[in-house]
Amino acid sequence: MVAVYRISAIAVMVEVAIQSMSVVFGIAGQGKWIQEGGVLDKAVIEAREFVFPEVIGYLIHGLNGTILIPLTALILLVSSFFTKVPGAVKWASLVLLAVAVQITLGMSASGLPVLGALHGLNALLLLGAAFYAARLVRRSRTADQGDRLASRA
Amino acid sequence: MGMGYAEHGGHGGQVAGGRSVTSLVADPRRPADVSVTLAAGKERFRLPSGRAFDGFTLNGGSPGPVIRATLGQLVEVRLVNGSVPDGITLHWHGVDVPNAADGVAGVTQDAVRIGEEHVYRFIADQAGTFWYHSHQMSHEQVRGGLLGALVVTPPEQPAETVDVVALVHLYDGVRTVNGNEGDVRVTVPPGKRARVRIVNTDNGPMSAWVGGASYRLVAVDGTDLNRPDPVRDTGVLVTAGGRADVEVTMPEDGSPVRVHLGGTTAVVLGSKSYDAPVVRPPATTLDLLSYGMRASLGFDPNRPDRRFDYDIGRRPGFLRGRPGLWWTVNGSIFPDVPMFVVNEGDVVRMRISNHSGDVHPMHLHGHHAVVLSRNGIPAAGSPWWVDSLNVADGESYEIAFVADNPGIWMDHCHNLPHAAEGLVAHLMYEGVTTPFMIGGTEGNEPE
Structure with missing residues (x-):
């Protein structure tokens, strides 16, 4: 279970990286398209078409952020109860909380854009929490091994 | 079939003798003044711009031909399905047609299958700009070009x-x-x-x-x-x-x-x-709330017979078993949506409010409604009659109309994928019934 915990924590970190990459990919593609004469308005957005190929970036951001990341964070929390590592449950809960806050901020940002800025900031907090969770089990595993070696001696 | 729960808007519900939507037609003995045949197909074709497109055609192209009529003429359109596998219909967007001609699959007719045809008859009783489009699998077929313009001009059109x-x-x-x-x-x-x-x-x-x-x-x-x-x-x-x-x-x-x-x-x-x-x-x-000059509405919206709320929100839940973040009408997810019940002649007031985080173009079939106020500010300009009202997030509109066109009418968001996601309600006249079914063996899918 420690392995599941550690892999899920690392997976959250990787997914957060994909999130920041995909959304900027989308924005950059949109900028290029507008430079070339494209016009974006609500009707075009609601057409839900690939008017520029980098729309895939927004799509990945949306699917990853609302499905994959919450799922991974849930696996992290469930596995945390079986790791018997002090602090594992706490850090997994913080990761899940950051994910919940992140989705809420992302969904509300079009109504109140300043929430978008907090969405960017909270991504770093989420990354930090996942990083700490991953390190926590590695640290405790090396500590375990040290204890075992000590008892053998 | 999921038409929602009955909402009587302050009146008791009493069912009068049943009338089928199929009986609500234009005078069948009157000959047509404008006759058009539209043959629909699903194919790859070239737009007038020269661009190739995979979609739907009417008489070989898209958009379909502009149908023109003079005020008061009887328009008769024969719709033939050449090759659209899902079936088709035509809805006359903005024309207050008799209910049988409204073209909603599963409500006013069955979808027209390949090799079949359907005839729409209505009187062009209002001069103005309208359009027509399929109301079967509409989120795909409208996007794919199964549509066209309808223009009704007054008899004394200014020549200049x-x-x-x-x-x-x-x-x-x-x-x-x-x-x-x-x-x-x-x-x-x-x-x-x-x-x-x-x-x-x-x-x-x-x-x-x-x-x-x-x-x-x-x-x-x-x-x-x-x-x-x-x-x-x-x-x-x-x-x-x-x-x-x-x-x-x-x-x-x-x-x-x-x-x-x-x-x-x-x-x-x-x-x-x-x-x-x-x-x-x-x-x-x-801002149309204060554009133009005031004029008589032709009815008194301050003494309504019915009052309805159409409150649009969004919350997590299940739609047809699928988890997600779905639109709600008065707090509930489709099919747990209201069916607004009226009697012929009722003056109806409706408050449409939106706190769903997105704009919704709300479209009422078969009627034009007049805007009374937006966010509590009363309309002060020309009477502003709508069939498609832009309700932005955070806005609340008060509209009114006279229930003068019996039938079963959709009242839905015209962002058609939103309608497919359940942002749909119905306006239902007491005692009107439909023999058609959404889903079922005919495969009627209006959204």
Whole structure:
């Protein structure tokens, strides 16, 4: 279970990286398209078409952020109860909380854009929490091994 | 079939003798004044712009032909399905047709299968700009081009006005006007007037604005506005499914006028030259709440027989077993939505409010409603009659209408994927029944 915990924590970190990459990919593609004469308005957005190929970036951001990341964070929390590592449950809960806050901020940002800025900031907090969770089990595993070696001696 | 729970709006519900929607027709003995046959197909074809597109055609192309009628004429359209596997219908968007001709699969008819046909008959009893489109699998078929414009003109059409249809549609995300990309040129002599009939057939609101002359917004959703003033440097928001008729008087010096339609496309009116400069979208948008002059509504909305709330929200839950973040009507997810029950002759007041985080173009079939207020501010301009109302996030509109067209009518969001996601309610006259079913063996899927 420690392995599941550690892999899920690392997976959250990787997914957060994909999130920041995909959304900027989308924005950059949109900028290029507008430079070339494209016009974006609500009707075009609601057409839900690939008017520029980098729309895939927004799509990945949306699917990853609302499905994959919450799922991974849930696996992290469930596995945390079986790791018997002090602090594992706490850090997994913080990761899940950051994910919940992140989705809420992302969904509300079009109504109140300043929430978008907090969405960017909270991504770093989420990354930090996942990083700490991953390190926590590695640290405790090396500590375990040290204890075992000590008892053998 | 999921028409929702009955909401009586302050009246007791009593069921009168049943009438089927199929009996609610235009006079069957009256011969047609305008006869059109439309053959629909699913195919790859070339748009008037030359671009190839996989979609739907009417008589070999898209958009379908402009159907023109004079006020009071009986229009008869024979729809033939050549090759659309899912079946098709035609809905007459904005025309208050008899219910049997409303073209909603599973409510007023069965979808027309390949090799079958269906005849629509209605009297063009209002002069204005309308459009028609499929109401079977509409989120796919409208997007794919199964649509066209319908123009009803008064018998004494002013001869000096040039009539221009500007049907705007996105094919694969590319904006077109009557199927053309870029500028569409129309000859209008200096000093003459042009009436540009803008039709937004897409799923989100678009802006239109005019460079090179002032303009008047003379009609909205097929209804003339009362004494509209000329405006300049002001845009018009045309909501999804909505129409706006813009009237321009051409400058005497012969300089051209550009009517921008969403940015990439425009109608350029000119004679000697069509070299009209591109102008930026104006910072201000025409507010119809205070545009034009007040006039009689023809009924008293302050003594309504029914009051309804159409409150749009969004929350996590299950739609047909699928988890997600879904639209709600009065707090509940489809099919747990209200069915607004009325009697013929009722004056109906409805409050449409939106706190769902997105804009919704709300479309009521079979009726035009007048806007009474927005966010508590009463309407002070020309009577503003709508069939497609742009309700932005955080807005609340009070509208009223007379229930004068018996039947079962959809009242839904015209962002058609939103309708497919359950943002649909019905207006139901007491005692009217339908033999048709959504789903079932006929495969009727109106959204």
